[in-house]
Amino acid sequence: MTRGTRFFLAGSAFVAVLGVGTGLVAYYNGGLPLGLSRGPQTDLAYIPADAAAVGHADVQAIMNSDFRQKLRQVLPTGEELGKFKEELGVDIEHDIHTVTAAYLGGDHPGIGNGVVIVRGNFNDVQIEGLATRHGAVAEEYKGKRVLAMAEPVGGAVTPDQLAAGQIVAGGHPVAAIAFLEPGVLALGEVAMVRKAIDAGPTGEELLKNVEMSALIDEVRGTGNAWFVARTEALAQHSGMPQEIMDHLPAVTMFAASVHVNGGLRGQLRAEARDDKAAEQLRDVIRGGLAAGKLVSGENPKMNAMLSSLQITGSGKTVGVAFSVPAEMLDLLNGVAAAHQLSTGSPIKK
């Protein structure tokens, strides 16, 4: 073997080993330092690694969609939105860009184990002023401003209690809001908000949860709103009805995504424990679809919508794809307009 051949083989082996080694480090760490493992992860920022369920919605894309415009004609806007804007200076339709929510299972029992990360245009001073007027106490946690809003057992929160975490031990979750960075807020129970601050802005923390991040990778590109959950971790402390809990062991992972545009298109996906459980789940869905068709009778629109439901997946994967066409919304608009005419209320344009 010549020297050149040896150099070539050594070089090739070096490239392959370097790449595989990089993958191995990423596999065990969930990510690579210096942001080398992937592009920006703004949608996963501040989400702790032990999340049992994560959901994300591109609110602005949904609000700007034709679907939303059609839905607006059907649904009332409400005065609460106006109040919200007046008090907080936040127009939900225009100022909120994305919302990411996580539920932390495992060692954190209780329904208050969620944290919501909201991105948008916020007036921090106005929000803090309103919170303080309602008795919120401010603290600095790792350089971020946190406002604890609720009153625990035994009276109002004091800064000392907040710092010592005594308010959580009192048994009442304390709602908190944190200003993570300009235009980014965290909402949730104070301990959860602190965990979000601990997780940091890179989104790399959640990548350490390989199982969860693999599932997120599969659904995040398929719609402008998605949700993934590890059902076992989710069920542990969620307070779900026993009837549902009994069936959960058959499903290990659950994912859903929706793409809102002219119409509504989405998919639900579940990873069953084994092939048999998956087949049973498919049978249940088929039965549900058949019952739906029976009930809908000769209604062509409803039949069209039910026909758009497709059962997909093979092996342990069970999926359902669905779509609500824009025509269906036009039909709803027509029904709403007829109802408003009959009641004499003005029709929204």
Add this chain to the structure above:
Amino acid sequence: MADTPRPAPRATGFVYAAMRVFDLSIGEMLWSRRTVFMALVVGLPVLIAIVLRALQAMGAAPISVNNNAVTGPFIFGLMIWVFFLRFSVPVLGVFYGTSLIADEVEDKTITYLFTRPIPRGAILVGKYLAYLACTIFVVLPSVVVVWLLIVPMGGSLGANFMDLLKDLGLLALGLAVYGAVFALIGAAMKRPLLSGLVFVLGWEPIAVAMPGYLKRLSVAYYIQGLVPHAMPQNSPMSLIQDIFREVPGFAESLIWLVVIMVLCLWLAARTVTRREYVLEQ
């Protein structure tokens, strides 16, 4: 001092002989014109990966199909399927595998090999190992580079690492099986390159798409049974799945691929041992 007759050289062992032929052949194979072709074949996916990554860095809108953004792991899975498994691996197998013996016959140098005190079968096995090393050392680094460039576009390296390992194993196995099949064709047929191209570009695509048992007479049928990517449902990838809906199980595919490889290699070595190659003057 009386002249003592020089003892006849002892026949070399099969493995040692094969390794000597391997050592001799790998350099020849690596620095041949075929390597330029191989570099083009495996360089194209790398080039596409660089372009996609550059576009992303410049802030271009992500690729989308039916308004769905396509993520890096999906693109990587598609590239493995289309560029490597369906094209590069069989074509490299044809070009290198058929030439193992045919080139020596064409260059009229096979006589020099056959006159050495080594088993004839070891010549083929040595050359086959050289082909395997040559292609694996070019194709696998290319796949790793594509993976490093593409998967981070909306995907996680850690989460997709196991799929990479399966892909690398699958490609190595594919190169080994196709190489063995075409080594046999090269050893047994007069115009092996043409026959090989007909097999890869004509027979296999038709056989795999045909209903019935015909597909079992192709390598591609068993290769696709090992493709590890859980291809997303309700996506363009599911169209590919629909085309190749009937795929064998993992164990069945693996067993058959190993059987095909060993059988073809044994038959090729047997053919080289028994066949009398007539060199054209």
